[in-house]
Amino acid sequence: SNGLDAMKTLSGKLKELPISFVRALSYTIQMVVKHGDSQVSLEVLDVMVRHLFQVLQFQDHEVDKSAIWALANISYKVDTEKFIHDLGILPLVFNHLNDDDDQLLKSALTVLANTAVGDNARKQSVIDLGTLEILPGIMEEKAKNSEVIKRCCGLLSSVMAGTEDQLQYVINNGFLPKIVKVMQTGHSDCQKQCCLALYFLVRWGTKAQILSLLTEKPMPALPAVLTHANHECIYHALRMIYKLLSTVNGIQLDTLKEEAEESGVVGHLKILKENTNEKVQNLASKIVSEYFAENDNEVVNVGCEKKDPMRRR
Incomplete structure (x- = not known):
């Protein structure tokens, strides 16, 4: 309780503090998430996310790296995608999809993918940021980085579990050949995500959408x-x-x-x-x-x- 109160107080005074202090706070939250109790309540996680939202306003690389790593790990916990989405933090996360730092990129992809696991409105929010327009470039540039590719494919599978329109958006952006290729030649974790993505396509897609997969010759994969x-x-x-x-x-x-x-x-x-x-x-x-x-x-x-x-x- 005292820790939460202190965090709430600090969040309101961050602009008065030196950047070194903000970095220390961001890193502290990262360590709490990493080593803390796995049964942390949603109330505590909500306060942490609000604090992370505040520190991300500083647009400092060290702060962002710690904050988005913490946010990525929080996003794996049940029901956290709702307040991550509703707080409006996703645009700040999205900005790091062009980051040269692979760890920061992986964390940003994780937050977006886990948010898209939620309802269709949250999937649409991830799409509306322009995520699917940036993803092809990431998949091409980071083709040999299985950890990044796994997260890209995980994000796609999350979106492809959505509406027919959301599925069609994935198809229109040319992702099917990429998914089939990774399923055939990628790391086993990436193959698993790609298989899940195509499973969602044939399960939730229209007949025309299912037939579009056949043009990519999936059988050899x-x-x-x-x-x-x-x-x-x-x-x-x-x-x-x-x-x-x-x-x-x-x-x-x-x-x-x-x-x-x-x-x-x-x-x-x-x-x-x-x-x-x-x-x-x-x-x-x-x-x-x-x-x-x-x-x-x-x-x-x-x-x-x-x-x-x-x-x-």
Whole structure:
């Protein structure tokens, strides 16, 4: 209680204090968040966020680095996205998406992604800042930084769990090929986020939006997530495959089934029929029986027919 009262008092007098003191306060909150009780009440977190909002007004790099790191970690806690959003702190966080400091960039992306996990209005606030216009440049420049890419993909998956219009905004900004590419070649944590993003697309999207994914040839990317260590990720991939197959018909269905064969997806589906996870096992069996029953007894092939001789194995 005394600590909260002191923090409230200091927040009202920050402009009278030297920047060194503001830096010390920002760092102190960072340490409290890092090492404090994991069961901190929402009241305490609310006071912390209001204090962080005040210190971010100084636009000092050291202050911002500590403050946004603390804010990122607070944003993981249940129900904090509401007062982070309602306080109006997001524009100050958004300003750091162009920061050269990777740690600050990661923290800013985390705050925005966790805010977008909230309701559709909060997702829209993140979009309205211009986040999706800046994200492609970040993903290109930081392509080799898996921690940054993971947060970019997490932000996209949060937005793609929203309305059809929000989904379409992601599609219109050209993110589908980027998501498919990272799902195929990225770090396992990034692959998991991309798989979740595309799962949201096929779950919540219109038929036209689902079909737009087919133009990006997702089948060759799917073996990477069908062999993922996380069962939930595998299940999302299976849900995606089933929805894609059930959305198309005729020549489109034949083409998609052929791509599934050539990319090794069918081979992985047969293996997953014996998976220890019941949900995975049942859905893999369902896909094989409904769409690939004619070759269910063939020898399992989990590799692509066309192999790149230059690719290191």
